[in-house]
Amino acid sequence: MTERFDIRHIDLAIADADAGTPGGRALSVFWWKDLPLGTRASLQEELPFGISLLRQLTAEYAARQLEARAVMLGAPLRATYEGWAKPAISLASALEAENLIESLDEFATASSVAADDISVVICTRDRGPALAECLRSVVAQRGTPGEIIVVDNSRDCNARSVCTEFPDIRYVHEPRAGLSRARNAGIRASRLNIISFTDDDVEVHPGWTAEIARAFAGRDVEAMTGLVLPARLDTGAQCYFEFAMGGFGTSFIPRTFGRQFFEETRPHGAHVWKIGAGANMAFRRSVFERLGLFDERLGAGAAGCSEDSELWYRLLATGGECLYEPRAVVFHHHRSDWPGLKRQMKAYMKGHVAALIVQYDNFGDRGNIVRVWTQLPIHFARTFLKTLIKGSPGRLGILAAEIKGWLAGLQFFLRFGWRKQQVPMRAATAIAKETAR
Structure with a gap:
């Protein structure tokens, strides 16, 4: 896959016809006002969309939102095994519901909840231009956050000059390398009750903080994640x-x-x-007080990644819940070149294996070991066979990077000093045992 995709944002609330005429392939992101509805990848010959297709998509998207968001149907739905939720009614029944568009208008109402109790933490390392774009999107929020904290994880304080261009930005320097250390520095520096995180390779939607505020205000939410859309798809790697x-x-x-x-x-x-993804997540401060901070053995600059998912594991293992709310939207800049993507996938797999080991050490759940030694090797074998059958040589390079990451992650089994349980983990384990009684 080497050809670029144009990204088109189409508001179905005002689109009577598809006026877009991209020069090639396109990824269409459909919205109803500020409510994201879905995406559709299309070849050039499939564009522009006809009015009948747009109306059909509107009805289907509206029905899916109704079955997922209507309180009378049990919203918010609960995720099951594959991470998807089982709606209370079928799509066909939802399509037959009265006032479908009126319901969509209700769901798409922009949040008016104040975001002044939100601390936005942005961790950065040697990405000055990208950080500037990220900050421009954050300071342009409709719901002004209570504070914006930039944690500079570079040795030479490279982000300081960027931060001086933006008033009211709090700058924190964390010279010890590692994303978890940077995020923990941001938590310690924050002063408000809700702490949200995004990354320096991300731009946030204008309603991002307001939607985070609505999610925490509307129900007893301890943690949340949101929708991550691609910012650009200009290269084959992206x-x-x-x-x-x-x-x-x-x-x-x-x-x-x-x-x-x-x-x-x-x-x-x-x-x-x-x-979800660490590029779009938020927590109540009480989560960190109860479970401890991000595990500094994990994350970019350390084991590789998965410091976010390991914290979600602690949260769920001790009886907590995490809401996924796609109304909170960010746009991520994927790695643009193949070497960068391969390094990323190797780091992802290495960090994933390390996190599984940490989770096993903390809670004794043997399923983590089953995944390391059984499920992942089976996944590699199946992917290899599928790649040979489909003739996708690019996938073999990515697969090789993932296997290298898996092998690199296995070293943590033997590093007993690394595996030594930390004090916050002991507290989480005690809470888990108490919850299970």
Whole structure:
């Protein structure tokens, strides 16, 4: 997959016809006002969309939002084994519902909840221009956050000059390398009750903080994640990550990850990576007070990644829940070149294995070990066979990077000093045992 995709944003609330005429392939992102509805990848000959197709898509998207968001139908839905939620009614029944568009208008009403109790933490390392774009999107929020904290994880304080261009930005320097250390520095520096995180390779939607505020105000939410859309698909590597690798698991349906999801997936390593992405997540301060901070053995600059999913694991293992709310939207800049993508996938797999080991050490759940030694090797074998059959040589390079990451992650089994349980983990384990009684 080498051809670029134009990204088109189409508001179905005002689109009587598809006026777009991209010069090639396109990924269309459909909205109803500020409510994201879905995406559709198309070849050039399939564009522009006809009015009948747009009306059909509107009806289907409206029905899916109704079955997922209507309180009378049990919203928010609860995630099950695959991470998806089972609606109370079928899509066909939802399509027959009266006032479908009126319901869509209601769901798309922009949040008016104040965001002044939100601390936005942005961790950065040697990405000055990208950080500037990220900050421009954050300071342009409709719901002004209570504080914006930039944690500079570079040795030479490279981000300081960028931060001086933006008033009211709090600058924190964390010279010890590691994303978890940077995020923990941001938590310690924050002063408000809700702490949200995004990354320096991300731009946030204008309603991002307001939607986070609404999610925490509307129900007893301890943690949440949101929708991560691609910012650009200009290169083959970006397109491959988004379409072949699944990107960041784009879903437009809200759902709650809790005890049912955790217990159903626990025998094979609880699938907490399906909860969301660290580029778009938020927590109540009480979560860190109860469970401890991000594990500094994990994350970029350390074991590789999965510091976010390991914290979600702790949360669910101790009886907590995490809401996925796609109304909180960010746009991520994927790695633009193949070497960068391969390094990323190696780091992802290395960090994933390390997190599974940490989770096993902390809670004794054997499903984590089953995934390391059984499920992942089976996944590699199946992917290899499928790649040979389909003749996709690019996938072999990515697969090789993942296997290298898996092998690199296995070293943590033997590093007993690294595996020594930390004090916050002991507290979480005690809470888990108490919850299970």
